[in-house]
Amino acid sequence: MTLTSAVRLPVRAGSAAAKVARRRAALHWVAVHSLAIAAALFFLLPFVFVLLTSVMSDRQALTADLWPTEWHWGNYSKVWQTPGFLSWWRNTLLYAAAGTALTVVSSLPVAYALAKFRFRGRNLALMAVISMMMLPPQVTVIPMYLFWAKQLHLTGSLWPLIIPMAFGDAFSIFLLRQFLLTIPREYLEAARIDGCGDLRTLLRVVLPMAKPAIAAVALFQFFYCWNDYFGPQIYASENAGAWTLSYGLESFKGAHHTNWNLTMAATLLVTAPVLVLFFFAQKAFIEGVTLTGVKG
Amino acid sequence: MATASTPVPAALRTKRRREAARTAAFLSPWLIGFGVFFAYPLVSTVYFSFMKYDGFTAPTFNGLKNWDYVLNHYPSFWTGLGNTLWLVLVMVTLRVAFGLGIGLLITKVKTGAGFFRTAFYLPYLAPPVAATMAFAFLLNPGTGPVDHLLGELGLPQPGWFTDPDWSKPALTMLAMWGIGDLMVIFMAALLDVPREQYEAAELDGAGPLQKFRYVTFPNISPIVMFAVVTGVIQTMQYYTQAIVAGKVASGVIGGSGQQFEPGYPHGSTWTLPQMVYNLGFQRFDTGSACVVAVILFAISMAFTSLLLRRKSGFIDED
Numbered sequence: 001m002t003l004t005s006a007v008r009l010p011v012r013a014g015s016a017a018a019k020v021a022r023r024r025a026a027l028h029w030v031a032v033h034s035l036a037i038a039a040a041l042f043f044l045l046p047f048v049f050v051l052l053t054s055v056m057s058d059r060q061a062l063t064a065d066l067w068p069t070e071w072h073w074g075n076y077s078k079v080w081q082t083p084g085f086l087s088w089w090r091n092t093l094l095y096a097a098a099g100t101a102l103t104v105v106s107s108l109p110v111a112y113a114l115a116k117f118r119f120r121g122r123n124l125a126l127m128a129v130i131s132m133m134m135l136p137p138q139v140t141v142i143p144m145y146l147f148w149a150k151q152l153h154l155t156g157s158l159w160p161l162i163i164p165m166a167f168g169d170a171f172s173i174f175l176l177r178q179f180l181l182t183i184p185r186e187y188l189e190a191a192r193i194d195g196c197g198d199l200r201t202l203l204r205v206v207l208p209m210a211k212p213a214i215a216a217v218a219l220f221q222f223f224y225c226w227n228d229y230f231g232p233q234i235y236a237s238e239n240a241g242a243w244t245l246s247y248g249l250e251s252f253k254g255a256h257h258t259n260w261n262l263t264m265a266a267t268l269l270v271t272a273p274v275l276v277l278f279f280f281a282q283k284a285f286i287e288g289v290t291l292t293g294v295k296g
Numbered sequence: 297m298a299t300a301s302t303p304v305p306a307a308l309r310t311k312r313r314r315e316a317a318r319t320a321a322f323l324s325p326w327l328i329g330f331g332v333f334f335a336y337p338l339v340s341t342v343y344f345s346f347m348k349y350d351g352f353t354a355p356t357f358n359g360l361k362n363w364d365y366v367l368n369h370y371p372s373f374w375t376g377l378g379n380t381l382w383l384v385l386v387m388v389t390l391r392v393a394f395g396l397g398i399g400l401l402i403t404k405v406k407t408g409a410g411f412f413r414t415a416f417y418l419p420y421l422a423p424p425v426a427a428t429m430a431f432a433f434l435l436n437p438g439t440g441p442v443d444h445l446l447g448e449l450g451l452p453q454p455g456w457f458t459d460p461d462w463s464k465p466a467l468t469m470l471a472m473w474g475i476g477d478l479m480v481i482f483m484a485a486l487l488d489v490p491r492e493q494y495e496a497a498e499l500d501g502a503g504p505l506q507k508f509r510y511v512t513f514p515n516i517s518p519i520v521m522f523a524v525v526t527g528v529i530q531t532m533q534y535y536t537q538a539i540v541a542g543k544v545a546s547g548v549i550g551g552s553g554q555q556f557e558p559g560y561p562h563g564s565t566w567t568l569p570q571m572v573y574n575l576g577f578q579r580f581d582t583g584s585a586c587v588v589a590v591i592l593f594a595i596s597m598a599f600t601s602l603l604l605r606r607k608s609g610f611i612d613e614d
Contacts, residue, residue, distance in 0.1 A: 113322035136533040140337035167329030
């Protein structure tokens with residue numbers, strides 16, 4: 001529309017039209033950024049309120065005050081010294097680190113076979129992977145609990161959660177496969193002509209190319225383990241020595257009655273590692289999320 | 297089929313056999329996992345749903361009695377199913393609409409895009425237990441900042457997690473706070489829409505709404521579909537936030553042992569997955585718990601099958 005009016009009326013009117021367009025662009029800029037600021041408040045204020053409450057005195061945390069009159073950073077060391085808190089950390093780290101390592105090692109070859117090998121039943125296998133990915137954990141939890149409790153006597157620990165990750169994780173297999181599909185066949189052919197076996201091709205050619213996807217899978221799995229509540233509730237709740245942060249955190253408020261300040265400090269201490277990890281690996285993470293959204 | 301009957305050279309046959317062995321080797325971790333952690337427990341769950349079983353003494357055949365109990369004599373089942381369907385309907389719809397809105401917004405932001413993208417994404421990373429406890433505090437009647445601010449503005453101050461009418465909306469708000477995953481997926485999809493199509497629409501005199509309706513939406517509709525289906529499946533599993541919110545709001549927390557009113561307040565946060573846990577691990581009615589698990593499985597699979605259709609883009613043609 002600006003184009004036609006500019007053509008019809010020369011010079012001065014043209015600059016007027018440009019002025020209108022510029023004003024409209026400025027208004028658009030203001031509208032978009034006001035909305036963005038409002039949205040940012042919605043997403044960030046909860047963090048701010050939680051942080052402010054976590055440093056309030058016990059008494060002030062029970063009021064509706066928003067701003068701490070005194071800053072009690074000591075609340076964090078009080079949380080740290082809560083009996084059990086350190087062992088929750090240790091257990092969570094063990095669960096997340098071992099689970100992530102096992103998942104990556106066991107899922108990569110499966111994803112590679114699903115993406116690059118031609119064999120009968122490949123689509124069927126892929127459908128099975130997607131079905132496993134979508135299965136609510138509660139559907140299979142009863143036989144699985146009985147299996148771990150009665151056959152292997154491993155309940156009261158995190159092993160029933162860690163060991164299955166050595167046998168491929170459906171979500172990780174799916175995400176890695178989506179990525180491996182994008183590796184051109186020529187690379188694999190070239191490796192074969194150079195005399196590489198399948199395993200060597202996977203380790204020497206595919207692995208370096210798939211680093212971003214592997215990083216994304218590792219992050220997702222680490223966060224999954226870190227955040228898992230249902231798993232530890234089922235398998236570890238009977239032994240307080242095996243509790244994780246996510247499971248222990250819930251009991252925290254019970255131990256501290258209505259001390260919202262300490263509870264919020266603990267909440268932030270559980271959230272902080274995830275945020276720190278995210279800032280270091282932001283790119284890999286965002287790429288991973290995009291990959292799960294698949295080709296349109 | 298025809299190739300099977302025609303004689304195959306010996307060299308080719310060994311090659312094929314070697315390829316099959318290779319495929320099996322690469323798939324082996326998952327094949328074991330599929331059997332032990334998927335197929336076996338699934339069959340076992342169906343089997344136990346027809347058994348009288350408490351998890352300790354030997355199971356005995358019970359016919360359809362567990363099914364009859366759950367469907368006809370266990371009113372909590374219908375409460376839980378109703379809540380789960382409420383969450384599927386409201387939470388998924390609002391999350392997809394909000395995620396799309398935030399995705400659109402972030403593609404339009406020119407100044408400070410990096411800051412806004414991170415700010416919108418961060419809440420998705422908060423561990424569910426931590427996020428739920430934070431919201432229980434923020435929405436706590438009396439001391440929470442949200443009701444405090446609403447009061448200053450002269451607006452009504454709902455009881456949120458302590459009011460059966462407001463507990464599910466509060467959970468929905470928590471789910472919308474963690475919109476980062478959908479934002480990123482929609483953002484990527486929106487950036488993939490070909491520019492020329494917008495330019496063509498502009499030449500035809502299309503306004504912003506028409507451009508969204510005739511250019512943007514048709515291009516991103518597969519992603520919207522994907523977000524809806526995976527959202528439904530995730531919400532069928534909705535567990536942690538509901539149970540933690542109920543426990544914190546009812547004031548009954550403290551590790552194992554202590555019982556709290558399931559689905560507090562008034563069963564309004566009671567969902568199907570919690571039912572499996574409650575029946576199986578607290579009431580030791582393994583048979584009935586497995587009935588609920590089978591129903592949960594059936595509903596989830598119905599939605600998963602939507603993803604498995606060839607059109608969905610998940611499964612490619614060979």
